[in-house]
Amino acid sequence: MLIKICGLTDKKEVQYLKENKVDFAGMVLFYEKSKRNISINQAKEILGELAPDIKSVAVTVSPSMEQVKEIEAAGFDYIQIHGSVDDDIISGCSILVFKAFNVEDTDKYEHYLTFDNIKGFVFDAGKPGSGKTFDWNMLKKLDRKEDKLYILAGGLNESNVKEAIEFVKPDGVDVSSGVELEDVVLDDGRVKTGKDPAKIEKFVSKVRM
Numbered sequence: 001m002l003i004k005i006c007g008l009t010d011k012k013e014v015q016y017l018k019e020n021k022v023d024f025a026g027m028v029l030f031y032e033k034s035k036r037n038i039s040i041n042q043a044k045e046i047l048g049e050l051a052p053d054i055k056s057v058a059v060t061v062s063p064s065m066e067q068v069k070e071i072e073a074a075g076f077d078y079i080q081i082h083g084s085v086d087d088d089i090i091s092g093c094s095i096l097v098f099k100a101f102n103v104e105d106t107d108k109y110e111h112y113l114t115f116d117n118i119k120g121f122v123f124d125a126g127k128p129g130s131g132k133t134f135d136w137n138m139l140k141k142l143d144r145k146e147d148k149l150y151i152l153a154g155g156l157n158e159s160n161v162k163e164a165i166e167f168v169k170p171d172g173v174d175v176s177s178g179v180e181l182e183d184v185v186l187d188d189g190r191v192k193t194g195k196d197p198a199k200i201e202k203f204v205s206k207v208r209m
Contacts, residue, residue, distance in 0.1 A: 001165060001207050002172025004151060005179065006059060007036035009194060014049040016197040020204040023172065025050055026057040026080065030067045035183070035193050036176065040070055047075050057098065065089050080122060090115055098122050098151070103134045106142070113145060120149025122174055133160065136168050158202040162209060179203050 005017055006026030017025055027043045028036045038046075047056055055077040060067065062083035071079055072094055080098040081090070090097055090112075099112045100122040112118055125134045133155035144150060152170040157178030165173065179199040183192065 001170075002149070002151065003204060003207055004057065004153075004172060004174040005176070005195065005200060006057070006153070006174055007034075007176040007180075007193070007195075008046055009036055009038055009042075011046045011049045013195045014046060014054075016195055016200045017054055018051050019197075020200055022054060022200075022204065024055050024057050024078070024174075026059045026174070026176070028059045029071065030063060031059075031061045040074055043076075044074050059100075063089065065092060068093055071095075078119065082124070087115075090118065093117055098149075100124055100153075103138070103154075106138065109142060113143075113148070118148070120151060120171070122151045122153050123170075124174075125154035133164075136164065139168055156203075158199065158206050161203060161206050165207065173207060175203055 002024065003022040004024035004026055005022050008025055008027050014025070027038055027046060028034045029038065029040065029043060031037050050056055057078040057080050058071040058076045059080045060082065062085050063081060068079060068089060076095060078096045078098055079093055080100055082100040082102060096119040097115070097117050098120050099118050101109065102124050123139055149171045151172040151174050152164055152168050153174035156164055156173055156175045161173055179195055181194045181196045
């Protein structure tokens with residue numbers, strides 16, 4: 001079972017991933033609405049600390065081609081694309097793609113199966129990063145392909161991830177808010193978030209039970 005820890009905001013969090021031997025490290029880019037959004041320069045610092053066996057994923061929402069090129073130049077292994085995006089942007093990616101679906105937009109799933117550079121799909125809640133689950137029954141209806149990875153996200157944590165794996169039978173699980181510390185509100189109103197090493201350890205142990 002593959003494990004993806006998403007929404008890294010500090011290079012010190014890389015150590016938590018190394019200690020637990022996770023497979024993917026996700027970073028939110030070019031999406032200022034997210035409290036986990038970081039700059040390309042911050043992402044490069046985190047990338048510099050990653051072990052070679054942990055694959056890096058740039059998490060984006062409807063990225064432009066210019067943003068895709070910045071992500072590629074930074075050295076990411078994958079780009080994860082939420083929202084609508086022109087086909088030529090996906091075709092123009094020189095790194096592997098995860099196409100993410102946010103419950104309501106799975107009507108385009110069959111279309112994205114035709115792209116060779118789409119390595120897999122991430123199935124998330126209606127509002128990514130909200131920490132809320134969704135009806136997993138909808139995933140039972142999908143025509144799954146052996147050459148694509150199926151990664152379940154959306155409200156997963158140590159208390160429900162085992163049930164989710166048994167019900168959905170994904171290739172991997174993706175967690176962000178479920179392994180985070182309590183948010184801190186800064187003086188300027190911004191929200192600071194971060195990963196909790198204890199929660200990551202508990203989550204990983206549940207997945208690998």
